[in-house]
Amino acid sequence: MAVVFQKTKGLTDKETHYCPGCTHGIIHRLVAEVLEELDILGETIGVAPVGCSVLAYDYFNCDMQEAAHGRAPAVATGIKRSLPDKIVFTYQGDGDLASIGAGEIVHVAHRAEKITTIFVNNAIYGMTGGQMAPTTLIGQKATTAPLGRDSSTTGFPLKISEMLATIQGAVFVERVTVHNPAAIRKAKKAIKRAFEVQIAGQGFGIVEVLSTCPTNWGMTPIKALGWLEDNMIPYYPLGNLRTPEEAK
Amino acid sequence: MAKGKVTFNEDICKGCGLCTTNCPVNIVVMNTTKINAKGYHPATISDIDACIGCANCAMMCPDNVITVERF
Ligand SMILES: Cc1ncc(C[n+]2csc(CCOP(=O)(O)OP(=O)(O)O)c2C)c(N)n1
Ligand code: SF4
Ligand code: SF4
Ligand code: SF4
Numbered sequence A: 001m002a003v004v005f006q007k008t009k010g011l012t013d014k015e016t017h018y019c020p021g022c023t024h025g026i027i028h029r030l031v032a033e034v035l036e037e038l039d040i041l042g043e044t045i046g047v048a049p050v051g052c053s054v055l056a057y058d059y060f061n062c063d064m065q066e067a068a069h070g071r072a073p074a075v076a077t078g079i080k081r082s083l084p085d086k087i088v089f090t091y092q093g094d095g096d097l098a099s100i101g102a103g104e105i106v107h108v109a110h111r112a113e114k115i116t117t118i119f120v121n122n123a124i125y126g127m128t129g130g131q132m133a134p135t136t137l138i139g140q141k142a143t144t145a146p147l148g149r150d151s152s153t154t155g156f157p158l159k160i161s162e163m164l165a166t167i168q169g170a171v172f173v174e175r176v177t178v179h180n181p182a183a184i185r186k187a188k189k190a191i192k193r194a195f196e197v198q199i200a201g202q203g204f205g206i207v208e209v210l211s212t213c214p215t216n217w218g219m220t221p222i223k224a225l226g227w228l229e230d231n232m233i234p235y236y237p238l239g240n241l242r243t244p245e246e247a248k
Numbered sequence B: 001m002a003k004g005k006v007t008f009n010e011d012i013c014k015g016c017g018l019c020t021t022n023c024p025v026n027i028v029v030m031n032t033t034k035i036n037a038k039g040y041h042p043a044t045i046s047d048i049d050a051c052i053g054c055a056n057c058a059m060m061c062p063d064n065v066i067t068v069e070r071f
Helices: A024-037 A052-059 A072-082 A094-100 A102-110 A160-164 A181-199 A221-235 B056-060
Strands: A002-005 A044-048 A063-066 A087-093 A116-121 A170-177 A204-210 A239-242 B004-008 B028-030 B043-045 B066-070
Touching: A024 A052, A024 A087, A024 A116, A024 A181, A044 A052, A044 A072, A052 A063, A052 A087, A072 A087, A072 A102, A087 A094, A087 A181, A094 A102, A094 A116, A094 A160, A102 A116, A102 A160, A102 A204, A116 A160, A116 A181, A160 A170, A160 A204, A170 A181, A170 A221, A181 A204, A181 B056, A204 A221, B004 B043, B056 B066
Parallel strands: A044 A063, A044 A087, A087 A116, A116 A204, A170 A204
Antiparallel strands: A002 B066, A170 A239, B004 B066, B028 B043
């Protein structure tokens, strides 16, 4: 009998505080599995954001640093430039990365920093109780958009990956999702590729992962997977937007 | 004879049900007769002999509750 699936050594034994069925847990596992498989757990420094994943430093079994809200790419830049042999990644939500940290993520790509960003897009501010994010879909309800997001007053959801793919230093950009096992396998491949790009010193890499927030979307975890598939994927198309080969 | 074997670390299950969504033989179910240490109905297997060891259930679990073995 062979073990075909067990918890990765890339995660600590600590139980997460995430709500039941929140896909932050799946994304943590994929990043941790990749770090374990690439055998870089001992050389990796992760930067945790402000948001529901603020405690990520307790869960990843590598060195971790906490950053102020939205500033993870700036902190990661400092770490990578002073310790260029280390593998450095940020793990950020869409409130953290696309709102208060929009400047930091643009300029980390602009400077072609050799770091990797895992961008968890759940189309809402989870930690603070479900306010509208720049990524909230038109018509989607949030505490600050009780009738649903209205483009006439709040504009249109930001497509971060498409935007970053226009920046030359962003050499790996891919959008993935985790709502079924096939998608999870693809997401892991993209995350692995993004870290390999960093190891090869090719430039900045980002993987945007569509994720659920059952609690603030106000639905069961299973319904949330369906909502992501039916509503998020059409607006945030999956796939690779940039590889180092094209970026040359 | 089962081709696979799944084990649940039941105490840390959050009862979310995601593991029940993609089992090709539909044997992952919630045990509504039981409440675990966290206060949730934990996931379990209805017919262990039918498991093919595909690991879909474990892959969907956000909380690393499930271990899968294959014969
Ligand atoms: C400087 C600053 N401004 C605002 C906040 C409040 N705040 C905490 S988390 C958060 C947004 C979290 O949303 P997101 O990044 O999407 O992560 P999620 O919780 O959804 O995973 C905000 C606005 C803060 N902690 N610090
Ligand atoms: S509030 Fe939303 S994003 Fe935060 S842990 Fe709960 S489900 Fe996940
Ligand atoms: S390993 Fe596959 S067949 Fe077995 S219980 Fe899990 S999903 Fe079902
Ligand atoms: S996915 Fe994991 S946490 Fe959720 S019910 Fe299944 S075993 Fe429990």
